[in-house]
Amino acid sequence: xxxxxxxxxxxxxxxxxxxxxxxxxxxxxxxxxxxxxxxxxxxxxxxxxxxxxxxxxxxxxxxxxxxxxxxxxxxxxxxxxxxxxxxxxxxxxxxxxxxxxxxxxxxxxxxxxxxxxxxxxxxxxxxxxxxxxxxxxxxxxxxxxxxxxxxxxxxxxxxxxxxxxxxxxxxxxxxxxxxxxxxxxxxxxxxxxxxxxxxxxxxxxxxxxxxxxxxxxxxxxxxxxxxxxxxxxxxxxxxxxxxxxxxxxxxxxxxxxxxxxxxxxxxxxxxxxxxxxxxxxxxxxxxxxxxxxxxxxxxxxx
Ligand code: 0X9
Ligand code: ZN
Numbered sequence: 001x002x003x004x005x006x007x008x009x010x011x012x013x014x015x016x017x018x019x020x021x022x023x024x025x026x027x028x029x030x031x032x033x034x035x036x037x038x039x040x041x042x043x044x045x046x047x048x049x050x051x052x053x054x055x056x057x058x059x060x061x062x063x064x065x066x067x068x069x070x071x072x073x074x075x076x077x078x079x080x081x082x083x084x085x086x087x088x089x090x091x092x093x094x095x096x097x098x099x100x101x102x103x104x105x106x107x108x109x110x111x112x113x114x115x116x117x118x119x120x121x122x123x124x125x126x127x128x129x130x131x132x133x134x135x136x137x138x139x140x141x142x143x144x145x146x147x148x149x150x151x152x153x154x155x156x157x158x159x160x161x162x163x164x165x166x167x168x169x170x171x172x173x174x175x176x177x178x179x180x181x182x183x184x185x186x187x188x189x190x191x192x193x194x195x196x197x198x199x200x201x202x203x204x205x206x207x208x209x210x211x212x213x214x215x216x217x218x219x220x221x222x223x224x225x226x227x228x229x230x231x232x233x234x235x236x237x238x239x240x241x242x243x244x245x246x247x248x249x250x251x252x253x254x255x256x257x258x259x260x261x262x263x264x265x266x267x268x269x270x271x272x273x274x275x276x277x278x279x280x281x282x283x284x285x286x287x288x289x290x291x292x293x294x295x296x297x298x299x300x301x302x
Contacts, residue, residue, distance in 0.1 A: 034172025040107040047099040067109030078286025135161030144203040147247030187254035194266040202239035203247035225295035
């Protein structure tokens with residue numbers, strides 16, 4: 001079964017999502033949004049109080065775009081658990097918002113990091129004519145696809161794929177998000193590592209959305225909340241300027257379709273362990289993620 005003491009395979013994560021949908025069926029629902037290249041399901045947990053039946057503003061949270069960034073699915077499932085199982089401690093979160101969790105965007109890559117190669121990053125799609133497998137899902141989204149910080153070489157770690165949304169995982173996610181996009185206020189995508197809250201645009205330097213300052217205000221509130229919770233420091237800033245330009249990212253795409261607040265959050269640590277973060281950090285990191293979610297909710301209901 002599921003725990004937050006070690007990193008879990010897909011079957012445990014999906015088992016836990018189905019458990020929540022059974023045990024808290026009044027507020028939880030599992031939605032199968034599509035299939036990966038190798039045929040794995042891609043599952044979303046929707047958390048929503050149907051009382052009143054009005055459509056609430058939505059908050060989207062995904063993790064596991066990059067296979068090796070294990071702390072991201074682990075922390076996001078922790079936050080999902082806190083939201084649902086400790087509902088009474090913070091009922092306003094579910095009363096005020098509809099929540100969508102996609103804990104493993106790239107299930108094939110994720111499983112591959114357990115079975116074959118701990119440091120695999122990309123998807124596992126296959127073209128018969130090509131030696132290397134997979135594309136970087138975070139270079140495969142359909143906004144400024146193919147630009148800076150991407151590669152057309154299939155063996156590259158930042159291979160953009162044959163075309164935008166060539167990967168079934170990014171295509172399924174984009175299709176589902178587009179269907180609910182008019183309700184979404186926030187798009188959060190969790191990666192590791194570095195402890196950053198990254199603000200669009202990421203596809204080139206010196207380019208900020210016209211509402212950058214409003215986005216930064218919320219990002220700063222998340223960083224403050226995290227600091228109070230775990231004592232760790234998250235640096236806030238523009239994605240391209242703080243890290244590097246990289247086109248075709250999910251954050252830029254989400255912003256481009258009109259979701260007002262879109263961020264990439266790079267979780268722990270700052271490089272000591274990097275992608276191989278020991279499992280003893282899952283709970284602290286999960287609490288950090290949940291405190292960021294509370295800050296988002298508080299700011300948007302104020
Ligand atoms: O390079 C990435 O895809 C992200 N960093 S990671 O180390 N997790 O791979 C950063 C993505 C930031 N967003 C954009 N460049 N759009
Ligand atoms: Zn990543």
